[in-house]
Amino acid sequence: MNKHYFLFDIDGVLLNPGGYRKAASDTVQHYFKDLGFKNIHIDLSAFERFESLEITNEWDMISFYIISSLELFFDSIQLKVNVDTREKLISLIKNKNIQPGTPIHKLDVLLEFIEDGRSKTSCVYNQFHSEKFVKHFPKIQNYAPWLVEDLLSQTDDPRISKTTAYFQNLILGEKLFEEIFSSVAMIKTDSYLSLYDKKNLDEFFRNKLVKLISEKTIQCSAMTARPTTVSKGNKKTEMYFPEGELGLKTVGLEQIPVIGFGSLSYLANMVGQTSVYYLKPSPIHALAAILAAAGYSDVDSVMFAHEIFNDFKHPKNQERLKELFLGNVEISIFEDSTNGIRSVKNLSAWLESVGYPVKVHLYGITQNSYKALALKKENAAIYNDINAALKKGLGMIKD
Secondary structure, eight states, rough: OOOEEEETBBBTEEOOOOOHHHHHHHHHHHHHHHHOOOOOOOOOOHHHHHHTTTTOOOOHHHHHHHHHHHHHHHHHHOOOOOOOOOOOOHHHHHHHHOOOOHHHHHHHGGTTTTTTTSSSSHHTTTTTTHHHHHHHHHHHHHOHHHHHHHHHHTOOOOTTTTHHHHHHHHHOOOOHHHHHHSSSSOOOOHHHHHHEEEEEHHHHHHHHHHHHHTSSSSSSEEEEOOOOOOSOOOOOGOOTTTHHHHHHHTTTTSSEEEEEEHHHHHHHHHTOOOOOSTTTTTHHHHHHHHHHHTTTOOHHHHHHHHHHHHHHTTHHHHHHHHHHHEEEEEEEEESSHHHHHHHHHHHHHHHTTTTTTEEEEEEEEOHHHHHHHHHHHHHHHEESSHHHHHHHHHHHHHO
């Protein structure tokens, strides 16, 4: 039996994430303005560079951009005095007619700190006293260590991280932010996702996908690092944001399931692991997305994916593997960064090792040279947009 699974990243693939990019840029600018900088220029190319380095979460990007920029600023003024409080730093900046540095050339050093399965900012935070940190951030380490706590500690919790909270206020809009957090919004605005996200998917290919899904010719799901809601166990205090669902609504594919940060966080909470551990490039993310495409609920998808990987020989898990992967099975992944590509490749290698070989098609969607180079290293075919990739991918499938 032939099975075709189509897995889609959302940002940079199905849509142009203008909301995320503007919210990240505005959050960085807000932080710098609070410190007293004026006429601030945010280098938007840095966010593309982050993605090419597999730093795809804006919570991480924002903190890394700010701390890297401030290190360059301190270096440019040859800082040799303690600015060990926010007030001292504000006073210093007030007397300097100079702007924070543009950190694009400094971002690669972050890879030296990062470990798989952990929050990117926590990796740097936990190595604050290491030789690596002293080497790459000597001014902050020696003269402004409070910035490490302020910018890198618990960025995955908007209740604690001020930068993440401000970013989420912009992303969700004031009404949803106040509903979720039961606190007054810091800024009055509609959701940046609704205001600035633009769909990349043409109506022709959107209709084509919907038709093939309804005919059960293909099975589709979205596989994203965006926060998502969870169909059960979804307490307000656990802060599952409907950002993945909003993205699919923007492109007219709200009928397809999504496996994102919310459902993977649910899994992590249930089994005592970190959420990042299950995010792409983990093969569990890809397997959960396939289970969702096959009709399982979001919660069952992540729980069953975890169970299958931990005990694939169990009769129930063998039944699930046969249901999903017995016969001629093809998996197509449409991604703009290497994380999703690697997730599918990791899943494919594991499936082959347990007796279920599949054929994979790797579609890299980007016009950015940094990202294209990284995707090519993973053997992905490069397309300028999702429509060109779907023309190729759907062309291999008979209606």
